[in-house]
Amino acid sequence: GTHMAHGWCLLIAIDGQTGQVIDRQWCHQENTAACTALFSRIPGPDVLITDGLRGVQKACHACWPGTRIQRCLVHVQRNTKTDPTLKPRLQAGKELKRPSDQLTRVHTIEEAVRWGEALNAWHERWKTPIDERTMAKDDPANPKASHQSWWWTHQELRRCYRRLEHLFQDRQLFAFLEPELTAGGPVERTTNRLEGGVNPPIKRTLLQHHGLPESHMRRACEWHCYMKTDNPDPASLIRDEHHQPQPAPKRETRQEQDEPEHYGTAINWNEFHTPVRYPNTTL
Template sequence: MKNILNLGIKISGITCDGDKSLLKAIRKVCPKVPVQRCLVHIQRMCKIWLSAYPKSVVGFELREIVCKIHFIDDEVKKQYWIKEFLDWSEKHKEFLNEKSYSQQTGRYWYTHKMVRRCFSVIKKALPNMFSFLQNPKIPKTTNGIESFFGHLKGNLNIHRGLTKTQRKKFIGRYLFYKNLKA
């Protein structure tokens, strides 16, 4: 990131998947740049952890809340969604904090691990989930850039025999011509 800034590129916003090391680097290098957590990543991971048919009513309710994330496109919908999520978490606080105990090992763990994991991801992401509403130039997902790099990788795979130097030149030309089209 420092290299990007040293090139004179101004970063007006960052959309990312929420990797801890990436968020830490962003806070260190560009603390004032708004961060947008990829809503698709949040939703996809929560749906995986909760499964298509959650075993508990609490998990089912959370899955319904998670499924509404991609419909948020203005401040009013955001506030309603946040209120619904916070009301849900308050209502099910005991369920989320319920722990199990093993007498053999003497260890504790959260009983409803996947529901709790989903809740924790959303709670930690909440401050950065809706930056795109304040700045429409910030994308709410990483889908666009992932598609761009997927296409680049596909083109590089066609030319598998390139040396490292040739690959760098290929990428440089690819980016140059893509920017001409934009």
């Protein structure tokens, strides 16, 4: 989705192989209702590549029950780096960062299996620390103690691992490698075709023309989407009245406006200045 001024968001669906825009949907939030309205107009694909928004996945299950989901590996890496930070302080975080960095380097089924084994080995090594809890009575100064009786001591690290574990078990990390899905052609594993091909020109337009009225902003975004569709034909949008435009209204002449015909004849400069002779000593 591309966010713009006035609280609008533009959801865009593209073909993962060609990068062409299939359909779009204006909304105020990237929620299930907006995604359902978009998906309901599109035949169900074999695979949906998504960045992981819950609304997208719920709409996919409702509209396309037989469609597999492939999570964008770049977004998974980004989320993994956000939780324990780019430079983890704990040794467990440093070791978990390795399989996250290896996600985009998996190209075969065998490598995917080894990746899952490495993640399981990490859990076996660090399952005790990530299951550790902190009781509110032991840390009353923590803001969480005001509304929780306990919390996971290493919550960010645990959330990072659980995300990778669930995605792997749900077969959403390496769906792009499964033979039954690749039989019709290669399957994308990221949303780069959307993030790098369709969204940037729309965002640049909104930035460079931020003074446009809301309706014009939306038309400009829709025009970019149209030019990214299959075989766009801008000439087909020209109507008959565009070939025979209405004549511009006649402008009044200066005579009709009771104004002087030529510049400089309306005001006499001498009327505002007293003529004075130059002294004889002036050269």
